[in-house]
Amino acid sequence: MLSFIRDNVQSVLIRFIVGIVALVMLSFGVSSFQDQGINVIATVDGHDIKLENYRYAFEQEQRRYRERYQDQADEAMKAANVSAQVVQRLINSSLVIQSAKDNGFTVTDAELANEIYANQAFQTDNRFDAEKYSTLLKSNRMDKISYELDLRNSLLSSKYQTFLEAGATISQSWLKKEFDKYQTEMDIRLIEIRPEMFAKDISLTDTQIEEYYGANPNQFKQKEQYRIQYFLLSREDVQGQVKVRDREIEKYYAKNKKKEFTTKEAFxxxxxxxxxxxxxxxxxxxxxxxMAQAAYEQIKANSSLFAALAKSISNDPGSAVQGGELGWAEKGTFVPEYENAVRGMEKGEIAPPFLSTFGYHIVQLQDTRQAQEQPMESVRSEIIKGITAKKAERRLKNKVNKLLKALETQSLEATAQGVDKEVITTKAFDDGTQLESLGYSYQLYTEMKGKKENDKGNFVVNGDKGTLVYQVSEVIPAKTKAFETIKDEAKAFAEREAMAQKADEKLSEYQAQASSKEAFEQLATTLKITPQDLTFKLTDPQVGSVRDVKRFQTSIYKMKKGETQSFAASGQRFLVYLSKKQISSTKKDEEELQKLKQQLREQKAQVLLNALVQERLKQAEVEYNSSMIQALNINI
Structure with missing residues (x-):
C-alpha cells in the first residue's frame, strides 16, 4: 500500500497491470467486446457484470488455489464453491460503487489522469507515453472508454473504503482487550480425517456410476472448440519502411514540450x-x-526522532514503515492543507501539527526541485522511437486491411505467400488452452465466439506480438461427453463423493469417541495416524495445511483447554485437541498496539462496508443470466 494520502488523493491503491481484461473485485461497466447480451453473466440494478470480468476474477482465484493446494486445488475450489463466491464479490463491488455515488463520492478527471500517467506500464523513460498507452490497451483487446470507466470506478471504490476506514474509532480499552486476544497462543493436537481413508469401504456398481453421471452433466461437458489457420504480421515487418524527418521531430517536441519534456515543480x-x-x-x-502535539514537541527537541516516531505512531501504513517518507511529489499532488503547509516552508523545516480531512499531520520538507525543460537533442532518440512506432502501427493496420480485402478473392495460403509468411494451423482450443507461439487462448477464444467455418478476420495478439490474419477451419460444437468415453472419470468422481460422505459420518463418530486426551491419543493409534502438533495465534496467516484458516483459528479460540472438537470446511475434516491456551505476552509494546489499531480500523470499516452492501442487496434487483450460469456450472 502506498501512502495514506496518495491512496485518497490520487487513489493509486489499485495498480493496473497491463494484460488484464478486468479488475478482480470491481468489474462492471462498458464492454469492449461485441456481443453484450452473450457476455453478461448478471445485472445489478441495471449495471452489467461481464463474462470477461468473471473469467479474470475466477482465474486469479484458481491461480491462488493452485499455488497453495497444488494437486488438491480443484477439490478445494469445489468445496469452497469459489465460482459462486466470485460472482457474489462482483455483485458486491457493483453495489459498493453505487453506494459511493449515492453518498457524494466522485473521482475527478484530474485524479483519473494522474493515475494513468503514474502507471509505469504506460511510461517510457519515466514519462507517460500516449502511444504506448493506446497500443497496450489495443493489444489486450480493451478500448480507452472501457478501461477508463473501470479505472474510475476502482478509484471511487478505493476512496470510499478508505473514507470508512478513517472514520473507524478504536477505544483504548477495546484495543487492549483485543491485544490480549491476538496475543493468545494455542497449542493443539490435530488429526486430519481424509476421505481416502475410507476408499476400501466404497464399492460402486455401474448403475450408481451412471446415476452420478446423469445427475452431474456439467462435470462432463466439452466446451465449444475452434481450430484456425493463420499467419502473423508484426510491427517489425513494416518498421524498416518508416522514415522520420527532422521537421516531424521538431513539430512533436514543440507540441508536447510542456506535457512530456518538462519536469514539473516538485518537493x-x-x-x-x-x-x-x-x-x-x-x-x-x-x-x-x-498525540500529534506531543510527537511534534519530541521532534522539535530532537529531529532525529522523526523516523522512529513515524514508524511507531503514524496511521499512514504506506509511509510509516518508511519512517514517514513520501518521496518526491509534484506540486498539486496532495490535499490542499498539506500543499499550503509545504508552500511556506524552508528545507529541513518541520511544521507544527495541522488538520486535514484525514487527521493531524506533522510534516518535514526535505527538498525542493524547480520545473526543468529538457532540450530537444536530449530526447531526440525518444521522439524518433515514438514516431516510428506510431507510423509502423499505422502501416501495419493498413497492410492488414489490404490483406483482408485480398482474402475475399483468394485463399489464406496465397495471401500469406504474398507477404512471405507461413500458414500455421492451431490445435482445437477452448478458452483454457495453451497455444504454441500465441500463449493462453482466452482472448482469442472470445474473438472466435459466434464465428463459423471459413470465416476470416484479424486479431491483435497479447503482449504486442503482432496481428493474426486468420481463417476458421473448424468449429467443434459443445457437447456432454458420452458416458462410455468417460466412465473411468465418472467413476472417480462418484467414488470421491461417496468417500467424502463417509468421512463426514466418521468425523462425528470420532468426536464422540475422543472425549479426553487419552481417548484422542487412542483414536489416533487405532487409525494409525500421527497427530500434528501445532502452535498458533489468531494473527498467524497459516496453520499447518488448514485451508480455511480464519474460521479454524476462531473456532479453536472459543474452545477450552482440554476439549476436543471437530472442524470441517473447504473440503477438509479435522479432529482437534486443545492442549494449551495462554497469552504469550502481557507487555503492550506501543508499536504493536498501533499496528493492531490500524488492523482493527480496517476490519471495522470492512464490517461497516459489508453491512452497507448487505442492506443495499436487500433492495437491489439482481438478474442472473441463467443459461450462462448453467454453462459455467456455477452453483448460486
Missing amino acids: KSRHILITTPRDKNAEAMQEAKQ
Whole structure:
C-alpha cells in the first residue's frame, strides 16, 4: 500500500497491470467486446457484470488455489464453491460503487489522469507515453472508454473504503482487550480425517456410476472448440519502411514540450499522520491533537526522532514503515492543507501539527526541485522511437486491411505467400488452452465466439506480438461427453463423493469417541495416524495445511483447554485437541498496539462496508443470466 494520502488523493491503491481484461473485485461497466447480451453473466440494478470480468476474477482465484493446494486445488475450489463466491464479490463491488455515488463520492478527471500517467506500464523513460498507452490497451483487446470507466470506478471504490476506514474509532480499552486476544497462543493436537481413508469401504456398481453421471452433466461437458489457420504480421515487418524527418521531430517536441519534456515543480517530504474519526467526536479529536502535539514537541527537541516516531505512531501504513517518507511529489499532488503547509516552508523545516480531512499531520520538507525543460537533442532518440512506432502501427493496420480485402478473392495460403509468411494451423482450443507461439487462448477464444467455418478476420495478439490474419477451419460444437468415453472419470468422481460422505459420518463418530486426551491419543493409534502438533495465534496467516484458516483459528479460540472438537470446511475434516491456551505476552509494546489499531480500523470499516452492501442487496434487483450460469456450472 502506498501512502495514506496518495491512496485518497490520487487513489493509486489499485495498480493496473497491463494484460488484464478486468479488475478482480470491481468489474462492471462498458464492454469492449461485441456481443453484450452473450457476455453478461448478471445485472445489478441495471449495471452489467461481464463474462470477461468473471473469467479474470475466477482465474486469479484458481491461480491462488493452485499455488497453495497444488494437486488438491480443484477439490478445494469445489468445496469452497469459489465460482459462486466470485460472482457474489462482483455483485458486491457493483453495489459498493453505487453506494459511493449515492453518498457524494466522485473521482475527478484530474485524479483519473494522474493515475494513468503514474502507471509505469504506460511510461517510457519515466514519462507517460500516449502511444504506448493506446497500443497496450489495443493489444489486450480493451478500448480507452472501457478501461477508463473501470479505472474510475476502482478509484471511487478505493476512496470510499478508505473514507470508512478513517472514520473507524478504536477505544483504548477495546484495543487492549483485543491485544490480549491476538496475543493468545494455542497449542493443539490435530488429526486430519481424509476421505481416502475410507476408499476400501466404497464399492460402486455401474448403475450408481451412471446415476452420478446423469445427475452431474456439467462435470462432463466439452466446451465449444475452434481450430484456425493463420499467419502473423508484426510491427517489425513494416518498421524498416518508416522514415522520420527532422521537421516531424521538431513539430512533436514543440507540441508536447510542456506535457512530456518538462519536469514539473516538485518537493520531497515526510510526515506523521494521526487520523481523526469521521464523526468528529470531540474527545477523540482532542486525543488525536494531543498525540500529534506531543510527537511534534519530541521532534522539535530532537529531529532525529522523526523516523522512529513515524514508524511507531503514524496511521499512514504506506509511509510509516518508511519512517514517514513520501518521496518526491509534484506540486498539486496532495490535499490542499498539506500543499499550503509545504508552500511556506524552508528545507529541513518541520511544521507544527495541522488538520486535514484525514487527521493531524506533522510534516518535514526535505527538498525542493524547480520545473526543468529538457532540450530537444536530449530526447531526440525518444521522439524518433515514438514516431516510428506510431507510423509502423499505422502501416501495419493498413497492410492488414489490404490483406483482408485480398482474402475475399483468394485463399489464406496465397495471401500469406504474398507477404512471405507461413500458414500455421492451431490445435482445437477452448478458452483454457495453451497455444504454441500465441500463449493462453482466452482472448482469442472470445474473438472466435459466434464465428463459423471459413470465416476470416484479424486479431491483435497479447503482449504486442503482432496481428493474426486468420481463417476458421473448424468449429467443434459443445457437447456432454458420452458416458462410455468417460466412465473411468465418472467413476472417480462418484467414488470421491461417496468417500467424502463417509468421512463426514466418521468425523462425528470420532468426536464422540475422543472425549479426553487419552481417548484422542487412542483414536489416533487405532487409525494409525500421527497427530500434528501445532502452535498458533489468531494473527498467524497459516496453520499447518488448514485451508480455511480464519474460521479454524476462531473456532479453536472459543474452545477450552482440554476439549476436543471437530472442524470441517473447504473440503477438509479435522479432529482437534486443545492442549494449551495462554497469552504469550502481557507487555503492550506501543508499536504493536498501533499496528493492531490500524488492523482493527480496517476490519471495522470492512464490517461497516459489508453491512452497507448487505442492506443495499436487500433492495437491489439482481438478474442472473441463467443459461450462462448453467454453462459455467456455477452453483448460486
